[in-house]
Amino acid sequence: MTASPNEAPGRPATAADPDPAPNPHATEEQVQAALKDTKLAQVLYHDWEAETYDDKWSISYDERCIDYARGRFDAIAGEQQLPYQRALELGCGTGFFLLNLMQGGVAETGSVTDLSPGMVKVALRNAENLKLPVDGRVADAETIPYEDNTFDLVVGHAVLHHIPNVQQALRECLRVLKPGGRFVFAGEPTTVGNFYARWLGRATWAATTKVTRLPFLSDWRRPQAELDESSRAAALEAVVDLHTFDPSELERIARAAGAVEAKAKTEEFAAALWGWPVRTFECAIPEEKLTMRYRLTMYRAWLGLSWLDENVMRHVVPRSLFYNAMITGVKPQ
Numbered sequence: 001m002t003a004s005p006n007e008a009p010g011r012p013a014t015a016a017d018p019d020p021a022p023n024p025h026a027t028e029e030q031v032q033a034a035l036k037d038t039k040l041a042q043v044l045y046h047d048w049e050a051e052t053y054d055d056k057w058s059i060s061y062d063e064r065c066i067d068y069a070r071g072r073f074d075a076i077a078g079e080q081q082l083p084y085q086r087a088l089e090l091g092c093g094t095g096f097f098l099l100n101l102m103q104g105g106v107a108e109t110g111s112v113t114d115l116s117p118g119m120v121k122v123a124l125r126n127a128e129n130l131k132l133p134v135d136g137r138v139a140d141a142e143t144i145p146y147e148d149n150t151f152d153l154v155v156g157h158a159v160l161h162h163i164p165n166v167q168q169a170l171r172e173c174l175r176v177l178k179p180g181g182r183f184v185f186a187g188e189p190t191t192v193g194n195f196y197a198r199w200l201g202r203a204t205w206a207a208t209t210k211v212t213r214l215p216f217l218s219d220w221r222r223p224q225a226e227l228d229e230s231s232r233a234a235a236l237e238a239v240v241d242l243h244t245f246d247p248s249e250l251e252r253i254a255r256a257a258g259a260v261e262a263k264a265k266t267e268e269f270a271a272a273l274w275g276w277p278v279r280t281f282e283c284a285i286p287e288e289k290l291t292m293r294y295r296l297t298m299y300r301a302w303l304g305l306s307w308l309d310e311n312v313m314r315h316v317v318p319r320s321l322f323y324n325a326m327i328t329g330v331k332p333q
Contacts, residue, residue, distance in 0.1 A: 019138040022047045022118030039140070041239040042115045042162055050094065050118030054126075056283065059096045061103065061130055064299070069100035072186040073155070076265050076326040080182070083108050084153040088176065090141050090169070090185075091115070091159030095123030095134070097186070098155055102132050107153055111146070113139035141169040149178045158187035160327075161243045170257035170329070177331040183259070186326040190266060191244040193323030197276045204280040212285070220285050230283060247319050250327045259329025269313045271305040272323035 030044055049056065059065060087107035089098035092114045102110055112123045112134060120136045127134035139145045141163045154173040163169045173183045189197070212221035222230075247264040254262035268275070278298055282290055309322070 019120065020117050022050060022116070022121055035235075035239055038164060038239060038242060039115060043117070045237060045240050046093070046114065046116030047118035050116060050122045053094050053119070053122070054096075055287075057279075058295070058299075059094060061096075061099055061126060065096065066100045066104045069097055069157075070104035070106065072097075072157075072267075072326060073101055073104075073106055073184055075267065076186065076263065076328045077182060077184050082106055085109065086111070086151050087153040087155060088113065088144075088146070088151045089123075090144070090154060090156040090173065091162060092123045092136070093119050093157070093159075095126045097157035099123070099127055099130060099132060099134070101155060102134075103130065108133075110134040111151070112136040113141070113144065115140055142172060144172045144176050146176045148175055150176045152178055152181050154181070154183040156183075156185045160185050160188050161245070162240055164242060166243065167253050167257050170254055170259065174258050174329075174331045179331055179333045181331045182328060183330075184326070184328045186324065188250070188325040188327070189241075189244045190320060190323060190325050191246055192321050193266075193268075193272060194244040197272055197323055200273070200276045201280045204277040205284055208281055208284040220289060222284065222286055227284070245325050247325050250325055254327055254329040257329075258332070260332050262327070262329040264325055264327045266319040266322035266325050267309060267314075268306065268323040269309050269317055269321060271302055271309055274305055275302055 030040070033040060035041070046053075053059070083105055084107045086109050087098060087101070088111045089095065090113055092098060092112035095112055098107070098110050098112060101107055110127070110132065112120060112127070113136065114120050114123070115138065117138050120138050124134065124136045127136075137145055141159070142165055154177055160166050160169065170183070177183065209221070209227060211217060221227075247266055250264045251262045254264075313322075
């Protein structure tokens, strides 16, 4: 469903208790409780995924993902005077977006926040390994635990669709930004794009898990326990994915939160139609089958289809049909 705004006023968050420890092994009782509590579901699902998330989504902190993150930033923010001095990543996950933007020259220092203690732990570990000056907090995006006028830039990737009150979260982003500061969010599912991506993913999972039951393909099948684990995670994923967005509605929400220069853009059409079946197939087969040659081939194919989307499809396909949405806005001076 499309995010609906809530007009409750924003408020500064106060210092919280020490961050809780990750819980990567949720019990069945906790999972059942999470089905009725979206924020508990966010914590359980992302703690569950934290240690394997980078591998699952082929996330790295090298030239490939630096170029991807910087490309998304430039595509929606346009030409900016860089670097920003201090940046915050909201719903950081493993730190993919901010850490690669920092390596790409977008920001000098950073802070990461996420509702999941496991994700914050991994993001800070990744930052330490990269020797990047980053601090982090376990935090709710609707009550960001930093003072007013703290950051020059707020970023996020694939996070807004997890937040119950998107407008409140954007209002909080504007509160912690300095006047003239900018927010940039990328990787958000469009309403139409999410429909065909989910359908393609389910069909690919069903076909792959069925075909690999054949005796002569048994070595292409993950152990049943791992497949069951993925199915449990998928059940929680259906709970944590709260919104899809129409680009125009996303712009309206940003303006209602108080942003100026609000602008949305979409990307990935052919790349998404091809990429979702590929990602799902990779989750259903043993890791050792994904050779480096295979990975490079898939990556090059994605690059080619992304070029097609940017240079051809963008001119003939309505922006609402693309899979990924990006949004930017500025805090008034």
